[in-house]
Amino acid sequence: MIEFWFDFGSNYSYLSVMRIEALARRHGVTVTWRPFLLGPIFRSLGWESSPFLAQAQKLRYVWRDMARRCDAYDLPWTVPTTFPRRSILPARVTLLGAGEPWIGEFCRQVMQINFAADRDIDGADTIARVLDRLGLPANDLLERALSPANKEALHAQTARAASLGIFGAPTFFVGDEMFWGDDRLDDAMAFATRPISS
Amino acid sequence: MIEFWFDFGSNYSYLSVMRIEALARRHGVTVTWRPFLLGPIFRSLGWESSPFLAQAQKLRYVWRDMARRCDAYDLPWTVPTTFPRRSILPARVTLLGAGEPWIGEFCRQVMQINFAADRDIDGADTIARVLDRLGLPANDLLERALSPANKEALHAQTARAASLGIFGAPTFFVGDEMFWGDDRLDDAMAFATRPISS
Numbered sequence: 598m599i600e601f602w603f604d605f606g607s608n609y610s611y612l613s614v615m616r617i618e619a620l621a622r623r624h625g626v627t628v629t630w631r632p633f634l635l636g637p638i639f640r641s642l643g644w645e646s647s648p649f650l651a652q653a654q655k656l657r658y659v660w661r662d663m664a665r666r667c668d669a670y671d672l673p674w675t676v677p678t679t680f681p682r683r684s685i686l687p688a689r690v691t692l693l694g695a696g697e698p699w700i701g702e703f704c705r706q707v708m709q710i711n712f713a714a715d716r717d718i719d720g721a722d723t724i725a726r727v728l729d730r731l732g733l734p735a736n737d738l739l740e741r742a743l744s745p746a747n748k749e750a751l752h753a754q755t756a757r758a759a760s761l762g763i764f765g766a767p768t769f770f771v772g773d774e775m776f777w778g779d780d781r782l783d784d785a786m787a788f789a790t791r792p793i794s795s
Numbered sequence: 796m797i798e799f800w801f802d803f804g805s806n807y808s809y810l811s812v813m814r815i816e817a818l819a820r821r822h823g824v825t826v827t828w829r830p831f832l833l834g835p836i837f838r839s840l841g842w843e844s845s846p847f848l849a850q851a852q853k854l855r856y857v858w859r860d861m862a863r864r865c866d867a868y869d870l871p872w873t874v875p876t877t878f879p880r881r882s883i884l885p886a887r888v889t890l891l892g893a894g895e896p897w898i899g900e901f902c903r904q905v906m907q908i909n910f911a912a913d914r915d916i917d918g919a920d921t922i923a924r925v926l927d928r929l930g931l932p933a934n935d936l937l938e939r940a941l942s943p944a945n946k947e948a949l950h951a952q953t954a955r956a957a958s959l960g961i962f963g964a965p966t967f968f969v970g971d972e973m974f975w976g977d978d979r980l981d982d983a984m985a986f987a988t989r990p991i992s993s
Contacts (some may be wrong), residue, residue, distance in 0.1 A: 641847075655962045658960065662975070665982070669982075775859065777860070784867075
């Protein structure tokens, strides 16, 4: 089992959301989807927003790096005109649906709205359309996603991320072993399927 | 040709210093060694020292990540008791010797003193011993390394790194294409040997 911690606003999370389910299938590993909010984590670490924004050189490099990675992975890519995008509503829906068979496809569609279509992902209309396309009861799910209990559950999940030592996304856990960044997804998968020494 | 920008105090530079010459040989690529100082770059970006030090969680993760990478690459590894170590003298010697056939071995030995033996790398005695082991005229090289002209040349090289948009190390350039981090060394090599489209 691999725990997959990510934020829909995070560009490197986009790469992992698009890749993880096929990789996990190939390795026979179960994915546990753990949406959380990077904003409160970054603020607790002393950054106002994404650390990429603090340095123009770094942001410029990140977009070039993303274009190359998406090319290598055969993924669509558009530099987002808003970054990082607000991602609270899709995170709340993902928290509700984390154990459902449709969760991977839901997350991929939301990520593509952000990083391929370059549109906002936090509007109820946008998320309802995605749920509808998946044949799901959009109104019912949105109502539950917006409930105080689910709002509180996302806060608790983000607090848990902080307590686990997560400082960025994507982050993967296999047991207590932490892997940070899309560049470590393959290592995390290999670790999840390592032979257990006796 | 691949330009290899690195700092002897940088742990991810250690991985690339140890790997790059064999990789380049396999690919038929020439390495141009570009030592520089990360300290002035970090300060210009608003950090007092390595950004890893600003966050205890991140530093803890980096050491775990380094142990795993060194294991994968079959490299010795010791968490440095001083980090980042002062690296001015070996950088000055590397600047002098950048075009010499011994430069790769010199850099590997200095890096192993830092990240395997966990000892300081900025003392004249330490660097003289490395040069001596390589059969080089240590006193003469150290004298030239410490000359005002060479000191100025290292400042100029660091200023050039900043003007190229370098914000960390290791950084690789193939022409104008920039690659940041040991994780991108293989991509940079592949880019250096790509077929030129007509």
